[in-house]
Amino acid sequence: MPADRSTGVVDWRREGCGRVCAVRWRLRDKTMMSRDYRDVIGGAALMAAGGFVAVHAWRTLSIGTLASSGPGMFPFALGWILAMLGLAIFLPGLWRAAPAPRFDLRSFVYVALSIVAFALVLPRFGLVPATVVSVLLSARAENGASFFWQLVLAVSLALLGTLVFIVGLGMTVSPFKWPW
Numbered sequence: 001m002p003a004d005r006s007t008g009v010v011d012w013r014r015e016g017c018g019r020v021c022a023v024r025w026r027l028r029d030k031t032m033m034s035r036d037y038r039d040v041i042g043g044a045a046l047m048a049a050g051g052f053v054a055v056h057a058w059r060t061l062s063i064g065t066l067a068s069s070g071p072g073m074f075p076f077a078l079g080w081i082l083a084m085l086g087l088a089i090f091l092p093g094l095w096r097a098a099p100a101p102r103f104d105l106r107s108f109v110y111v112a113l114s115i116v117a118f119a120l121v122l123p124r125f126g127l128v129p130a131t132v133v134s135v136l137l138s139a140r141a142e143n144g145a146s147f148f149w150q151l152v153l154a155v156s157l158a159l160l161g162t163l164v165f166i167v168g169l170g171m172t173v174s175p176f177k178w179p180w
Contacts, residue, residue: 036098043090047083054079107141114138126177127166131158 054076057063061072114137122130135154139145145153165171 034097036093036096038098038101039089039093039096043086043088043093046086047090048086050079050082050084050086052079054083104141110141111138122173124177124179126174127161128158128175131161 057072057075057079061075062070063072063076064070114134117137118130118134121133132154135157136150139150139153162175166173166175
């Protein structure tokens with residue numbers, strides 16, 4: 001059995017296997033990782049969050065029975081569902097090769113700025129301007145869409161946020177607040 005010189009992995013196929021070995025060799029070059037670390041880290045984070053919610057609900061709230069559920073039944077069930085979905089993402093990521101993740105400073109800065117801008121604009125100007133500013137800033141993190149479609153997205157999300165949080169849930173945040 002020939003060994004892969006770049007990783008030391010023994011290939012179970014025979015030499016001269018043609019196209020399959022060539023494809024496998026290309027997947028092992030320096031731009032590819034032996035695991036899909038985005039899925040591995042994301043799945044582990046979901047498992048940890050779901051496990052924490054389930055254990056917290058189990059220890060602090062009354063679960064009840066299936067016939068008479070207590071206040072802890074719903075968060076307990078959701079925690080386990082989230083943990084199982086995390087496991088479903090985590091396990092395939094262990095055996096799948098993927099491009100090496102790269103850190104994009106520009107995207108990080110724009111998303112962080114959009115969160116700070118939302119926190120600063122919301123109390124002074126209201127929900128709609130805060131949502132528009134936040135969406136427009138975070139949309140700058142990606143180069144794909146034109147300004148027109150970013151503006152359409154911002155206005156749509158502002159309208160949806162107003163309908164859900166102010167009209168639907170009756171929250172006491174104002175849609176527009178003018179400081180002058």
